[in-house]
Every structure is written in C-alpha cells, then in structure tokens.
Amino acid sequence: MAAPVSGGLLPEGGPVLVTGGSGQVATSLERLGGPRIRRVGRPQLDFDRPDSIAETFRSVAPVAVVNAAAWTAVDAAENEPEGAARANRDAPEILARLCAEAGIPLIHISTDYVFDGDKGAPYTEADPTSPTGVYGRTKAEGEQAALAANPRTVVLRTSWVYSATGKNFVRTMINAGEKNPVLRVVGDQQGSPTSADDLAEAVLRIVALIERDGWKPDYAGIFHASGTGETTWHGLAVAALERAAHHGRTMPDVQAIRTADWPTPARRPADSRLDCDKLHRVFGVRLPEWRTSLDRTVDRLLSPAAS
Numbered sequence: 001m002a003a004p005v006s007g008g009l010l011p012e013g014g015p016v017l018v019t020g021g022s023g024q025v026a027t028s029l030e031r032l033g034g035p036r037i038r039r040v041g042r043p044q045l046d047f048d049r050p051d052s053i054a055e056t057f058r059s060v061a062p063v064a065v066v067n068a069a070a071w072t073a074v075d076a077a078e079n080e081p082e083g084a085a086r087a088n089r090d091a092p093e094i095l096a097r098l099c100a101e102a103g104i105p106l107i108h109i110s111t112d113y114v115f116d117g118d119k120g121a122p123y124t125e126a127d128p129t130s131p132t133g134v135y136g137r138t139k140a141e142g143e144q145a146a147l148a149a150n151p152r153t154v155v156l157r158t159s160w161v162y163s164a165t166g167k168n169f170v171r172t173m174i175n176a177g178e179k180n181p182v183l184r185v186v187g188d189q190q191g192s193p194t195s196a197d198d199l200a201e202a203v204l205r206i207v208a209l210i211e212r213d214g215w216k217p218d219y220a221g222i223f224h225a226s227g228t229g230e231t232t233w234h235g236l237a238v239a240a241l242e243r244a245a246h247h248g249r250t251m252p253d254v255q256a257i258r259t260a261d262w263p264t265p266a267r268r269p270a271d272s273r274l275d276c277d278k279l280h281r282v283f284g285v286r287l288p289e290w291r292t293s294l295d296r297t298v299d300r301l302l303s304p305a306a307s
C-alpha cells in the first residue's frame with residue numbers, strides 16, 4: 001500500500017463519499033480514513049429524498065463510495081417496511097447507478113440478518129439468503145440491487161457491530177449494568193461481534209488495494225467481513241461487563257435466557273456465524289479476534305483519555 005496521507009489509512013487521491021451521519025461505521029471511517037473522507041448524512045443526504053442522493057454525489061464528485069447508512073432499527077422496521085425499503089433497497093440501487101455512470105467502485109455494507117440462522121454452520125457467500133424480518137429482507141434486496149446496478153460493487157456483510165459511540169448492544173449492556181444488579185440476555189443466539197473500527201479499517205484497505213492495483217473482476221460480489229471467532233449475545237454481554245469491571249464498574253449477575261424468554265417483533269437468527277475466508281483470499285483482509293477489539297473498545301468508552 002502506498003504511504004498513507006498523514007492522519008489517515010488511505011494514500012493520496014480524490015474524495016471518498018461515505019454515507020451516514022452519526023452512524024457507527026461512518027464515524028469510524030471518517031476517523032480512520034483521513035482527509036479524503038467526505039462523510040455526508042442527514043439532512044443533506046436523506047434516503048427519504050432520493051434526489052438528495054444525486055445532489056450529494058454531484059457536489060462531492062467521489063472517486064469511490066462507501067454506503068454505511070441504513071435503516072438499522074430491526075424491530076421498528078417491522079412496522080415501517082416502506083421506510084426500511086427506501087433506505088436499505090432503493091438508496092443502494094441509486095448510489096450504485098451513480099457509481100456505474102461514473103465508473104467508480106461502491107463498497108456497500110450489509111448484514112448477517114439476511115440469513116435465518118438455521119444452517120447450523122458458518123454461512124458462506126454462496127448460501128442463499130433467507131431473511132426472517134423486514135430489516136434482513138430489505139438489506140438482502142439492497143445487496144442484489146447494488147450488485148445489478150454497478151459492476152464495481154463490493155458488498156461487505158458484517159454482524160453485531162459495536163463501537164464506543166452510537167447505539168449498540170455493548171453500550172446498552174454497560175449502561176444497563178450500571179443500573180441493574182441482574183441482566184437477562186439470550187444465550188441461544190450465536191454470531192460474531194464486529195468492531196466498527198475493524199470494519200472501517202477493512203473497508204479502507206480494500207479501497208486502497210483497488211486504487212493501487214486497479215479494479216479486478218474478482219472484487220465484484222459479496223464478501224463476509226465479521227470479527228474473528230464467535231459467541232452468544234449473553235457471551236458478549238458478559239465479556240463487555242467483565243472488561244467494564246476493570247474500570248471499576250460493578251459486575252452484575254448476567255443470566256442466560258432463551259430466545260422465547262425475550263420476545264421481539266422481529267425474529268433474530270439463532271446462528272448467524274459468517275465464514276470470512278473469501279475476504280482473506282481475495283483482499284488479504286481478516287478482522288481481529290472479537291474479544292481483543294471488544295476490550296479495546298470498552299477501554300476507549302470508559303477511559304477515553306487513555307486511548
């Protein structure tokens with residue numbers, strides 16, 4: 001990789017449009033990517049106003065686009081399928097069309113929730129999608145729409161994203177642990193937690209590789225990109241709270257419950273582990289062990305000055 005521009009992981013070059021206002025992944029991309037990143041969110045770029053997508057594209061004139069904006073409220077999507085579809089299906093298609101016209105790559109972020117979780121083994125990119133809710137269905141449709149509209153689309157499917165900022169399960173657990181001596185968390189859904197910073201670094205390495213070597217046909221398509229290793233939501237809660245205890249927080253009693261004991265409007269996959277070998281084979285990228293990154297994130301969250 002060429003020498004990165006001071007303050008970022010990207011070498012010199014033109015603007016990279018990142019969609020997403022205060023989103024976790026968009027924030028990490030801006031922080032790690034350096035001066036080439038143009039992060040644009042609402043109100044300037046609003047997927048409920050499709051014209052704003054082309055307007056933003058024109059004003060930024062990007063050399064690559066990373067779509068990190070999406071409707072991510074899994075349960076709320078059940079009652080608002082049109083809004084979820086606008087953000088998760090229609091907007092990626094429009095972005096992909098604009099990228100195709102400009103002849104530039106689109107890195108589109110997607111989710112493990114495109115699967116029902118019943119396979120009983122890590123999913124590969126060749127497995128058919130089988131979403132169980134509106135969020136997963138609209139995200140699966142967005143993948144296909146983006147791939148069809150731009151031959152230079154890289155879909156990165158990730159899972160269980162957390163960071164020191166924004167809304168995520170890790171922060172929810174740490175906040176809940178402060179107020180409650182007992183937490184109940186499902187122990188029969190497994191997957192791979194992914195640090196937003198790690199995912200952002202993977203995206204930036206892919207962009208840099210494409211710029212260095214030029215576009216190759218192998219780059220088009222779907223890639224799984226989750227933190228290495230696996231756990232349950234209960235395991236993730238315990239790990240986060242154990243780390244928080246290093247910072248003086250009281251460790252609550254974290255009880256493992258069954259999915260049936262935590263009813264939600266949208267059904268979550270029981271086992272959404274993703275096989276990430278293709279990402280390594282094609283781009284030479286593997287995300288770190290989830291627990292190492294989790295500890296670093298909790299440290300950053302609870303002792304920001306030390307990080």
Ligand SMILES: NC(=O)C1=CN([C@@H]2O[C@H](COP(=O)(O)OP(=O)(O)OC[C@H]3O[C@@H](n4cnc5c(N)ncnc54)[C@H](OP(=O)(O)O)[C@@H]3O)[C@@H](O)[C@H]2O)C=CC1
Binds near residue numbers: 042068069166
């Ligand atoms: N969070 C997770 O656990 C996972 C996320 N993903 C995927 O990763 C990507 C990034 O997720 P993450 O950063 O965690 O998401 P966040 O929920 O943290 O951020 C979502 C971003 O999307 C923006 N957004 C939502 N609706 C619209 C809209 N109608 N128009 C314009 N912008 C909109 C939000 O804008 P604003 O700041 O204005 O609210 C926000 O910036 C998404 O594609 C998501 O599906 C995949 C797996 C797991």
Ligand SMILES: Cc1cn([C@H]2C[C@H](O)[C@@H](COP(=O)(O)OP(=O)(O)O[C@H]3O[C@@H](C)C(=O)[C@@H](O)[C@H]3O)O2)c(=O)[nH]c1=O
Binds near residue numbers: 172262
């Ligand atoms: C807050 C809480 C949740 N749970 C359960 C509910 C659910 O089954 C599981 C996860 O909780 P959440 O609803 O916070 O997570 P959820 O919104 O389902 O997270 C998902 O977000 C989208 C955007 C993705 O793409 C996925 O990869 C995944 O990260 O934990 C408990 O058991 N106890 C609790 O106290």
